[in-house]
Amino acid sequence: MAAVTATFALAEEEGGSIVLRAAGEWLVATAGALDERLRRLEVPRGRSVTLDLAAVERLDTAGAWLVLRTEHDLAARGNAVEIKNLHAEFAPLLAQLRAGGMLAPARHPRPAHHTLIGFIARIGEITLGLFARGYSILSFFGLVSITIGTLVLHPRRLRLTPVVAQMEQTGVNALPIVGLLSFLIGIVLAYQGADQLRRFGAEIYTVDLLGVGVLRELGVLMTAIIIAGRSGSAFTAQIGTMRVNEEVDALRTLGLDPVEVLVTPRLIALLVTLPMLTLFSDFMGLLGGALMAWNSLDITIPQFLAELRYALSNWTFWIGLIKAPFFAVIIALIGCYEGFQVSRSAESVGRLTTLSVVEAIFLVIVVDAGFSILFSLLQI
Amino acid sequence: MTAGEPDEPIIRVRGLVNRFASETVHDGLDLDVYRGEVLGVVGGSGTGKSVLLRTIVGLNRPVSGTIEVFGENVFSMSERERRDLDRRWGVLFQDGALFSSLTVAQNIEVPLKEYFEMPRRLMDEIAAFKLGLVGLPEDAGAKYPSQLSGGMRKRAGLARALALDPEIVFLDEPTAGLDPIAAGDFDRLIRDLKSSLGLTVFMVTHDLDSLFAICDRVAVLVGKKVRVGTLEDQLKDNDPWIRSYFHGPRGRAAAQSDEATRVAAPA
Numbered sequence: 001m002a003a004v005t006a007t008f009a010l011a012e013e014e015g016g017s018i019v020l021r022a023a024g025e026w027l028v029a030t031a032g033a034l035d036e037r038l039r040r041l042e043v044p045r046g047r048s049v050t051l052d053l054a055a056v057e058r059l060d061t062a063g064a065w066l067v068l069r070t071e072h073d074l075a076a077r078g079n080a081v082e083i084k085n086l087h088a089e090f091a092p093l094l095a096q097l098r099a100g101g102m103l104a105p106a107r108h109p110r111p112a113h114h115t116l117i118g119f120i121a122r123i124g125e126i127t128l129g130l131f132a133r134g135y136s137i138l139s140f141f142g143l144v145s146i147t148i149g150t151l152v153l154h155p156r157r158l159r160l161t162p163v164v165a166q167m168e169q170t171g172v173n174a175l176p177i178v179g180l181l182s183f184l185i186g187i188v189l190a191y192q193g194a195d196q197l198r199r200f201g202a203e204i205y206t207v208d209l210l211g212v213g214v215l216r217e218l219g220v221l222m223t224a225i226i227i228a229g230r231s232g233s234a235f236t237a238q239i240g241t242m243r244v245n246e247e248v249d250a251l252r253t254l255g256l257d258p259v260e261v262l263v264t265p266r267l268i269a270l271l272v273t274l275p276m277l278t279l280f281s282d283f284m285g286l287l288g289g290a291l292m293a294w295n296s297l298d299i300t301i302p303q304f305l306a307e308l309r310y311a312l313s314n315w316t317f318w319i320g321l322i323k324a325p326f327f328a329v330i331i332a333l334i335g336c337y338e339g340f341q342v343s344r345s346a347e348s349v350g351r352l353t354t355l356s357v358v359e360a361i362f363l364v365i366v367v368d369a370g371f372s373i374l375f376s377l378l379q380i
Numbered sequence: 381m382t383a384g385e386p387d388e389p390i391i392r393v394r395g396l397v398n399r400f401a402s403e404t405v406h407d408g409l410d411l412d413v414y415r416g417e418v419l420g421v422v423g424g425s426g427t428g429k430s431v432l433l434r435t436i437v438g439l440n441r442p443v444s445g446t447i448e449v450f451g452e453n454v455f456s457m458s459e460r461e462r463r464d465l466d467r468r469w470g471v472l473f474q475d476g477a478l479f480s481s482l483t484v485a486q487n488i489e490v491p492l493k494e495y496f497e498m499p500r501r502l503m504d505e506i507a508a509f510k511l512g513l514v515g516l517p518e519d520a521g522a523k524y525p526s527q528l529s530g531g532m533r534k535r536a537g538l539a540r541a542l543a544l545d546p547e548i549v550f551l552d553e554p555t556a557g558l559d560p561i562a563a564g565d566f567d568r569l570i571r572d573l574k575s576s577l578g579l580t581v582f583m584v585t586h587d588l589d590s591l592f593a594i595c596d597r598v599a600v601l602v603g604k605k606v607r608v609g610t611l612e613d614q615l616k617d618n619d620p621w622i623r624s625y626f627h628g629p630r631g632r633a634a635a636q637s638d639e640a641t642r643v644a645a646p647a
Contacts, residue, residue, distance in 0.1 A: 027545070028492070028496060028506075028544060028545055029495075029496060031496075031498060031502060031506070032496055032497050032498035032499060032502065035498070035499055035501075035502040036499065060545035060577075061506075061509075061510070061513070061542070061545050061577065062506055062545065065505065065506060065509050069505065089578075092575055092576040093576045093577060095576065096513070096572055096573070096576035096577075097509065097512075097513065097576075345480065345526050347480045347481075347526075
């Protein structure tokens with residue numbers, strides 16, 4: 001763009017009138033420079049002012065705004081203002097702008113928590129919100145339980161096709177990622193354990209560490225976290241998208257219960273697949289550990305298995321597996337619940353999907369800690 | 381506004397071909413848009429009205445063909461020229477496409493901030509009076525797009541499109557989803573802005589009333605090409621689609637009401 005210039009100058013006219021001669025190109029590009037000077041315009045009160053626009057070559061809405069604002073400001077201070085020599089081609093523009101009216105600029109919303117009281121209020125808000133949320137999730141859990149109850153009484157109403165489809169998506173399709181990550185965790189655990197235990201000459205206990213660690217905790221926890229990230233988020237996104245498109249409302253008007261149609265297949269599918277994935281994860285974790293032990297500690301596979309049998313109690317495997325259905329319920333419930341929280345904007349789908357993953361993982365770990373306390377009380 | 385030659389095309393599309401997968405949407409399409417006119421673009425579903433708009437503003441790269449805006453080929457431009465060109469047009473997307481994380485006023489200030497050094501206060505003032513220009517109430521500026529109705533979002537989108545005083549505005553179905561009163565208001569708004577700001581308007585629409593009320597010329601997409609002419613020309617056209625479009629019950633009704641208003645308000 002070529003350099004554009006806009007100027008104005010004040011002059012005294014005979015007859016006591018003051019003339020403001022504007023010249024050049026009054027455009028959005030030059031408005032910034034003109035603005036400050038026009039605002040600080042020094043005109044004695046009570047005198048009449050003429051805005052002479054004869055030398056204005058170009059005028060756009062921003063420039064016209066400055067003219068109108070100046071006129072308005074001067075008039076507000078008691079000066080009689082007159083616009084003169086306006087080019088005919090600019091007249092409709094000025095008329096249109098006058099018709100739009102003088103609006104006060106919008107005040108930008110300031111986040112309330114920038115003040116101390118606002119900050120404290122925000123803490124309270126979040127705390128109350130947390131309770132309301134917990135209550136709401138519990139209600140949803142109740143709703144789902146009732147639906148499951150009716151399904152148990154009327155098993156024919158169970159939709160098998162979506163259940164199988166969900167099992168494929170959450171189970172079969174998750175096998176590679178769950179398997180690979182568990183395998184790697186097994187390797188890492190065996191390597192770190194061997195490194196530490198070798199100092200005490202107790203390398204063989206790497207097998208115990210691995211067996212107890214993977215079977216009791218890591219297998220099921222890893223699986224639950226991966227599935228929360230993979231399937232829990234998918235639940236929220238799927239149901240959320242349906243909310244945005246009003247598909248959920250459409251279901252209702254067709255006499256279908258959204259919980260029965262959307263939530264139960266996902267919940268049932270995850271209840272089946274998560275324990276199975278845990279089993280797979282346990283196996284892959286031990287496999288990774290065994291290969292690492294063989295490679296770096298010269299513990300052969302038969303030795304490994306013998307030590308494993310010795311290290312594990314009858315309960316070790318089941319303690320891990322028993323947690324899987326609980327985690328499945330948490331993930332499915334949170335995923336679906338957050339999906340239903342989506343409002344009609346696409347933006348909320350993304351926000352709630354993130355929230356659903358964070359919440360699900362958080363609750364999985366909290367519940368896992370709860371199980372640890374329970375098992376230690378039960379002394380198993 | 382420096383007016384050019386009255387008959388100089390401001391947009392010149394030549395031999396445009398658009399193809400998606402195996403579906404050919406445009407096949408050798410030619411179109412001229414002249415300075416200061418309101419061009420309505422109509423066509424059946426899937427004839428590529430929006431694709432044409434998106435291609436001209438550079439959001440979609442055609443298979444072949446040239447597009448010249450202000451006499452320069454948009455596909456052989458440098459980044460800089462392209463940015464300068466972007467300043468000279470404004471686009472109103474179907475649902476306004478306002479940035480949802482910003483207030484309406486901040487939405488309008490985005491291009492101002494991007495292109496100009498300007499005091500914050502002046503920017504706020506400009507945003508406020510652009511809102512007035514498109515007929516939004518004073519308190520709309522501080523609201524977020526999600527707090528506005530569909531019609532208000534469109535007006536706000538138009539205010540953003542007009543933020544830099546563009547020479548061309550592209551409107552994608554500006555009256556779709558509006559009630560007839562709001563749609564009529566919008567038509568009037570476009571017409572007023574066109575006459576006061578000297579805008580050239582490229583408007584994709586399905587709204588027969590808009591066509592009759594404000595369009596100087598109408599481009600009809602048929603057979604992967606475009607037929608341009610005044611409304612009178614189109615009404616005489618023998619193409620079966622065009623005939624059924626303008627001479628169907630809705631077309632007739634719109635034509636009649638247009639005549640009625642012209643008689644009522646001789647301007």
